[in-house]
Amino acid sequence: MKNAAAPTATAEVQAADFTALQAKALLVHARLCAEYGAPFPFFSTKDPLSELISALLSHRTKNADSHRAYQELRATFPTWEAVRDAPTEAVQHALRACTWPEQKAPRIQAVLREISQRCGSDAPCSLDFLAKMPIPEARAWLESISGVGPKTSAATLLFSSLRIPAMPVDSHHHRVAQRLGLIGPKVGEGPAHKLLEALLPPGWDAQQVYDHHEALMFHGQKCCYFSGPACGRCVVLDQCPFGQARLGRPA
Ligand code: SF4
Numbered sequence: 001m002k003n004a005a006a007p008t009a010t011a012e013v014q015a016a017d018f019t020a021l022q023a024k025a026l027l028v029h030a031r032l033c034a035e036y037g038a039p040f041p042f043f044s045t046k047d048p049l050s051e052l053i054s055a056l057l058s059h060r061t062k063n064a065d066s067h068r069a070y071q072e073l074r075a076t077f078p079t080w081e082a083v084r085d086a087p088t089e090a091v092q093h094a095l096r097a098c099t100w101p102e103q104k105a106p107r108i109q110a111v112l113r114e115i116s117q118r119c120g121s122d123a124p125c126s127l128d129f130l131a132k133m134p135i136p137e138a139r140a141w142l143e144s145i146s147g148v149g150p151k152t153s154a155a156t157l158l159f160s161s162l163r164i165p166a167m168p169v170d171s172h173h174h175r176v177a178q179r180l181g182l183i184g185p186k187v188g189e190g191p192a193h194k195l196l197e198a199l200l201p202p203g204w205d206a207q208q209v210y211d212h213h214e215a216l217m218f219h220g221q222k223c224c225y226f227s228g229p230a231c232g233r234c235v236v237l238d239q240c241p242f243g244q245a246r247l248g249r250p251a
Helices: 002-036 048-057 063-076 080-085 088-094 101-119 128-132 135-143 150-159 171-180 189-198 206-222 241-246
Strands: none
Touching: 002 206, 048 063, 048 080, 048 101, 048 150, 063 088, 080 101, 088 101, 128 135, 135 150, 150 189, 150 206, 171 189, 171 206, 171 241
């Protein structure tokens, strides 16, 4: 009988732990949103295809540099079809403001070719149809394109004019969530997407999901630095085992 009861007890403990984690995520959300002034205005009104390309350019690049590269790409080529069919060196030249243009140029052209093929049209089609899919299907559609991962798929759906509540996890967001113990210390950025999204209420709209992502990202940029986080002035210190251990306080 002992053996039969053990899995139930374990499941109950796990469910209680998960509920506590959800409550913690909401508390952190409320404090950081208040600290950084949510609701945050959306920074982009791009259509989803343009947002996808912009997100691919932003990988491991400062925002200002990827923005300059995106602007130069749009100024050089009148359409996405023209980007797809241009000599790769010309695309690479247009992208010179961002990191690794020699890798990003052929990747972007391959993505545009693949989307054209899937749409069965000469030009890469609009991705507005993703709005009609359930979110997991829309994400899977995007992530089945080579080079598109969970951060890019979520950014495409959330940041674009579609405004679909899918949550990207960038390096700041990931670091803050890890230090707070919302995810384990060995969970990478990719797998963190599903785990962190599961902590949010399922009925949250795009603005709420956006605010959550932005608040954790701002916290990573303005307080929870990669090296030397400012734990002494952190509004979620009481929730953070990493910060409490750094400051020598009992958890
Ligand atoms: S207490 Fe320190 S480590 Fe924890 S979230 Fe705040 S700044 Fe980051």
